[in-house]
Amino acid sequence: MEPVRPDFVPDPSLSRTExxxxxxxxxxxxxxxxxxxxxxxxxxxxxxxxxxxGSAQSTLTGERPMTTxxxxxxxxGIDQSFINDTAISAIVALQDGEVIERTHAVTELSVPxxxxxxxxxxxxxxxxxxxxxxxxxxxACFDGSGRIHFRQAGLATHMGVVFDLPAIGIxxxxxxxxxxESVDDRAEGWRxxxxxxxxxxxxxxxxxxxxxxxxxxDSGNRYINPLYVSPGHRVSAETAxxxxxxxxxxxxxxxxxxxxxxxxxxxxxxVVDD
DNA sequence: GCGACAG
DNA sequence: ATCTTGTCGC
Numbered sequence: 001m002e003p004v005r006p007d008f009v010p011d012p013s014l015s016r017t018e019x020x021x022x023x024x025x026x027x028x029x030x031x032x033x034x035x036x037x038x039x040x041x042x043x044x045x046x047x048x049x050x051x052x053x054g055s056a057q058s059t060l061t062g063e064r065p066m067t068t069x070x071x072x073x074x075x076x077g078i079d080q081s082f083i084n085d086t087a088i089s090a091i092v093a094l095q096d097g098e099v100i101e102r103t104h105a106v107t108e109l110s111v112p113x114x115x116x117x118x119x120x121x122x123x124x125x126x127x128x129x130x131x132x133x134x135x136x137x138x139x140a141c142f143d144g145s146g147r148i149h150f151r152q153a154g155l156a157t158h159m160g161v162v163f164d165l166p167a168i169g170i171x172x173x174x175x176x177x178x179x180x181e182s183v184d185d186r187a188e189g190w191r192x193x194x195x196x197x198x199x200x201x202x203x204x205x206x207x208x209x210x211x212x213x214x215x216x217x218d219s220g221n222r223y224i225n226p227l228y229v230s231p232g233h234r235v236s237a238e239t240a241x242x243x244x245x246x247x248x249x250x251x252x253x254x255x256x257x258x259x260x261x262x263x264x265x266x267x268x269x270x271v272v273d274d
Numbered sequence: 275g276c277g278a279c280a281g
Numbered sequence: 282a283t284c285t286t287g288t289c290g291c
């Protein structure tokens with residue numbers, strides 16, 4: 001698929017000031033409320049077959065006509081791996097728990113990693129990978145932040161707006177914002193809101209995402225850190241974390257992202273020998 | 275000036 | 282992100 005907003009595609013040659021200005025424009029167009037082509041409540045927690053009762057599809061939203069999605073919805077996981085200054089962006093598309101497509105792109109990096117400007121480093125590889133994707137996802141899961149970002153325009157938000165695709169950001173570390181409660185040693189399934197501080201471009205105290213304990217050891221003295229889930233585009237913070245919880249999979253990372261992660265490493269290995 | 279910072 | 286052995290637990 002191709003960008004719906006070519007003018008928002010992250011350009012690495014921009015100055016830092018221009019990059020930040022673009023992020024503010026992206027944030028202005030981002031939607032942090034549910035506008036999905038499917039009913040999030042119908043996403044099975046077991047990644048198994050969807051309900052066929054026929055009455056599950058909500059018809060309550062009477063404003064914008066809910067675009068018809070695939071049944072069940074197609075969910076894409078996107079992740080990158082690197083070899084020096086070469087980036088590999090991998091996309092794995094799932095439907096009903098089954099992989100229906102895998103694709104990737106290899107590009108050269110031109111800017112270093114700078115906290116807050118990640119989309120300008122990895123964005124081009126991602127856009128090129130999407131250009132080779134045949135199916136049309138109903139939801140995209142990115143590795144990194146969405147609204148949990150200084151200008152509310154993290155990687156997931158930026159890419160979501162560029163493709164006008166419902167998107168979720170799934171990060172392993174917190175970029176900014178503050179957990180309402182301590183995230184230490186939590187049980188599996190636990191969650192707490194991430195509230196904005198004055199470092200974020202929105203009223204302080206706004207829920208910009210959730211810390212979510214996707215997995216935890218049953219016993220012992222070792223602990224797993226939570227994931228930081230935030231809205232990318234067209235999803236609320238609550239729905240974003242509900243969806244990640246519903247994807248399950250038994251690992252720390254939700255299945256779409258986990259498969260994209262391993263596929264990116266797989267491609268990396270195959271690129272190493274040539 | 276100090277602290278903080280996704281991948 | 283990436284580089285990597287050993288180690289803990291089921």
